[in-house]
Amino acid sequence: MNNFFLIRYGPEILQRTGEHLLLVVVAIAIAILVGIPLGILITRQKGLRQPILAVANILQTIPSLALFGLLIPLVGIGATPAIVALTFYSFLPIIRNTYTGIIGIDPAIREAGRGMGMTDWQLLTQVEVPLALGVILAGVRVAAVIAIGIATIAAAIGAGGLGVFIFRGISVVNNQLILAGAVPAAAIALIADYGIGWLEQRFKQPQHSQPK
Numbered sequence: 001m002n003n004f005f006l007i008r009y010g011p012e013i014l015q016r017t018g019e020h021l022l023l024v025v026v027a028i029a030i031a032i033l034v035g036i037p038l039g040i041l042i043t044r045q046k047g048l049r050q051p052i053l054a055v056a057n058i059l060q061t062i063p064s065l066a067l068f069g070l071l072i073p074l075v076g077i078g079a080t081p082a083i084v085a086l087t088f089y090s091f092l093p094i095i096r097n098t099y100t101g102i103i104g105i106d107p108a109i110r111e112a113g114r115g116m117g118m119t120d121w122q123l124l125t126q127v128e129v130p131l132a133l134g135v136i137l138a139g140v141r142v143a144a145v146i147a148i149g150i151a152t153i154a155a156a157i158g159a160g161g162l163g164v165f166i167f168r169g170i171s172v173v174n175n176q177l178i179l180a181g182a183v184p185a186a187a188i189a190l191i192a193d194y195g196i197g198w199l200e201q202r203f204k205q206p207q208h209s210q211p212k
Contacts, residue, residue, distance in 0.1 A: 056096070068156065094140060
């Protein structure tokens, strides 16, 4: 029976799903709080663009198991190194999309705002960020899907989550256990992708909008 594993491991699936979501939500929240300001910063300080994006690119390319291993001597095992690693992996799409969204705004819109006497802060908060929000959310969506997938590997360092089933299933060659971890993780990724994608479409604004 295809859904046998859902019945057999149901209570533990719920527990591990909660652990998985906690890792991802905390990491994405931190990445948003740090990444969006960094993306805004590099639209104002052009000299910082290459160094910041280079660091984010390097973090993105480090193999996940290697990054988890590097963090263990610094912060130990468990949820903390997992959250740090997932945050690092989430930086690049959020920083890059924030930068791209703001830079891509029609310069005429900025000029209109300045002509109305807006300060740089007012221009940023009332014009640029609202117009770029759809692109920024696209970066958050990519980061969330990546984090959900990589969080399965966090079980290797004692962080819990749905990866516990996958590693257990691999060790005893049990497909039911592997599915008990893989199917809910895939479902969470699809739900996150659809939900944030829906928000992205709602907040996407035409670039010819004028500041109010």
